[in-house]
Amino acid sequence: MCQRQIVKTATVPAEPVRLAESLLRWFPGATLSSASEAGISGFVLHRALTTAGITNLVVNPASVAVAANDRVKTDRRDAKKLAIDLADGRLRGISIPTEAEELARLLPRPRAQIVEHRATIARQIKAKRHQFGLIPPASRRLMSSRYLRELAAWALPAELHARLTLLADQWRFAPRQLLEVRRLLRAQATAQAELETVYRSAPGIGEVVARTLATELGDMSRFVNERALCSYTGLTPSEYASGASIRRGHISRQGASRLRHVLVETAWRALPRDPILQAIFDRIAATRGKQRAIVAIARRLIGRIRACCRHGTTYAVGTAG
Secondary structure, X not given: OEOOEOOOOOOOOOOHHHHHHHHHHHOOOOOOEEEEEOOOOOOHHHHHHHHOOOEEEEEOHHHOOOXXXXXXXXXXXXXXXXXXXXXXXXXXXXXOOOHHHHHHOOOHHXXXXXXXXXXXXXXXXXXXXXXXXXXXXXXOOOOOHHHHHHHHOOOOOHHHHHHHHHHHHHHHHHHHXXXXXXXXXXXXXXXXHXXXXXXXXXXXXXXXXXXXHHHHHOOOOOOOOHHHHHHHHOOOEEEEEEOOEEEEEEEOOOOOHHHHHHHHHHHHHHHHHOHHHHHHHHHHHHHHOHXXXXXXXXXXXXXXXXXXXXXXXXXXXXXXX
């Protein structure tokens, strides 16, 4: 697009460096701006374009306005829509992490996946035992290495024994992976000792949650205010206003769901450790319910941690501000 006119369309191979070279060859001497959607390829395309001197904007695909009755979606239509919105200044880019920040996130995220995978395997083992009547429906016994040894000693059909053995081996392998990830996380925390101290000083935050928040949010300097931080984490309530009527609904759920999950779980653990937060929770829960109250505490908690990062201080438990 140039002066609201389409000057060129092209289909190119999905190779970022070649695309950047083609753009420079097609428009020699021009000042170029581009937009791309965030996707599975990460920020490789963005970095290739910026290295070539092209200003690139990475946008969230869900944030691109589309007519409600528009049911046709193709790459050509999406590219044209992005180009028009970019030329009109209607696009908002997302925050681009550095390559070092992306690498740092490769530890906490897989750890959460391993924990979930291990829980899934435990449910599969329990389902097979239920399927063949090996345990009563009301059994609440938790999975453990001792129980797997007992299970291996049972006289079972060969097929069922093989299936349970495979699942048990996967379940036993997960703890070894978690130990290795913990070692790497501790080394990472040592390298970021100052930031780690701030996060660990907050109530309810241990070494795993501290690493998750530190890698996802950093020192929070990129957020201009607390509202921007809450919007990024998706903890801001949605709002419906018409005339004098204003109704606030559920949270916006923007950003990564795993980050909201960690913040809410941390808020629950922080309540018995910080009497001020507990008093705020009780006051809100009395009129708005516990679910809304704990989301408010999560917003308050992450806002306080941001203030600690800004001022270079640790969290002061039991203070009102």
